[in-house]
Amino acid sequence: MIMEGLHLQAQAISSEFARAKAASVYAFMISGSSADNRMNIDLWDWIPGVGVLAIWRYFEKTGSRDALRYLTGWTARNLGKSCVHRTVNSTAPFALLPALHSVAPDDSYTESVRATAQWLMDQAPRTREGAFEHTVTEPAAFPEQVWADTVYMAVLFLAQAAGMLGSAAYAQEALRQLELHLRLLQDDATGVLFHGWNCGERHHMSGARWTRANAWVALGFPCIIQSVAGLADIPAGLSERYVRLMTALLDYQNERGLWHTVLDRPDFYEETSGSAGIAAGIIRAIECGLLDGKHREAADRTAMAIIGRIDEAGRVIGVSGGTPVKESLEDYNLIPFKDTLYGQGLALMLLSEYA
Template identity: 50%
Template sequence: MKGIDELKELAERVYHRMIDKTVNDWGMNMESWDWVPGVGVISILAYGRLLGNQEAIEYLQQWTERNKHLSEQVKVINSMAPYAIFPDLYRLSGERWYLDTGVTIGDWMLTEAPRTREGAFEHTVTENAKFSEQVWADTLFMAVLFLARLAKLTGDSKYAKEAEYQLLVHLRLLQDPLTGVLFHGWNCAEENHMSSARWTRANAWVILACPWIAEEIGSLIPVAGEVVERYRQLAAGLRHYQGKDGMWSTVMDQSGFYAETSGSAGIAAGWLAGIRMGWLDDTYKEAVDQTLQGVMERIEPDGTVQGVSGGTPVMPNIPAYEEIPCYPTLYGQGLALILLSLAHAEIG
């Protein structure tokens, strides 16, 4: 692992790059309500908690005050991500609005959110696009993480049971039995993985979401052994595709494709989360350190995380993933920030 002071200083730069400038571009705009700033605020919460940065927590309270009116404009699975900070903000502030809003949204997810024929949350988005009967790996981080945190806050097992079910159904539909890693998506109507891309960032969302979700719901229901077993298969499969530089190609079994920073950071963060849960042994730490070095080399002096692929739906074919351009984004900043924060906590 890197030095604790180096990790703290770099995490602070990455964090400030997210919040210090108000920008209107899609990738770095914090002042909206969707999955991109959602990953941003989830990562800032992790940073604030793991490094004890009270300023970061206060920022989240201010951010919510500025943007909560936007949450009323649309309810889709991909825009659930910002709600994942509400349980912590309620505990810290005691403001009833966080709890009441969280319960309203959680109940909407249980009773009204569109589902596929298998009962998985259909991946609905704020953009003018339909993905009928499609299951995406992204959903576990963008929506189910919130549901798990709401379960722990309220003590209501109905949210915990739904979170566990979504974990299982997503893993069962997306995991490749031959390699252990995940495909980007599944079409329930056609019963196929569409382009069958083993997209790196999809795997990052899941390898990180699994232990985080299990940690939240574990005090309410016993987490199925199948979740842990599938997580370990995923972790081992990802290790197989890790490059010598510690990174993964944007489609991990396409070694000629560009190395992608956000997915790589998320995978290493997911390994660290698994180690903290006792799901993985310490042999993963060397692989984490390799990724950490690779990610740190892609962070500019001003905290900008480079090498992050843009927003990526399930593409029509595997070569199309290589055509996605790279530019700074809040989710790239965020996954790097989570990795730095977890690494700091590991040695702190």
């Protein structure tokens, strides 16, 4: 691991240092140097979707023209693949299009955004509760299952489509989906989220308070709120649920600034991507007024720890592989570490906030 110039007890990360680290993470993402298929960015699915959204944030925060050129080229290469699947997970990359459209308007982006948003409104499978059923591109089905992952993979896009197209209907549905997911997944006892909920059988399946599930909502929620501003009123109870979640998450952060792969199992391994996503969510929530500044210290500690998990090539280590809702808590601790675009991406999201 690269630790040069890094003092773990420091209270702040210099912009220059964060920018250099973010640049190395970005470079590894687009290098094609990893043989792991989870690093194949030229696909249209959730894993590259998380990656390119992170590269967009890197561009927003640093002004990197190289990153913007890369994203424009990536979209030109891959947008034609977007019609192969219509699922929650394959919706994720579409969230890049409203962002790109804001700097380089393109009618093809508008058409794709409108068609995908309308599919979510009219055709996407829903549970009996009305929540988006979590659907994937792989040959697997999860009937009546609500996953926290859906908030980032599909609800975020719907909110950004609302902002791009000026649609109050899309904005209201995005907020309704947020409310449904939080109501069904939030643990009354602790305030944090379970990974999934089975609407038919009325239980949280393995009952795992999985860290990366919490990260998808921690980060997705403030991004959604920002996207629908001016189009729909944010229910007070919705914001209160989010604040309770974020406050509760701090109780599970360990002394190194990280979270374990299952929040309430400190005997399980520390997990990088979920930790980075939660910390990035804290910063975005402070930015849009959902949280006050006192929470920033927790994010700073995470960022210091994440920097220590980036190797000389820019590879982010300690990232658990893809994880559907498992049958038991112990199964989560058996997921191996992998090179992944979502691991790189969530670390890049976090570091970009300091660059």
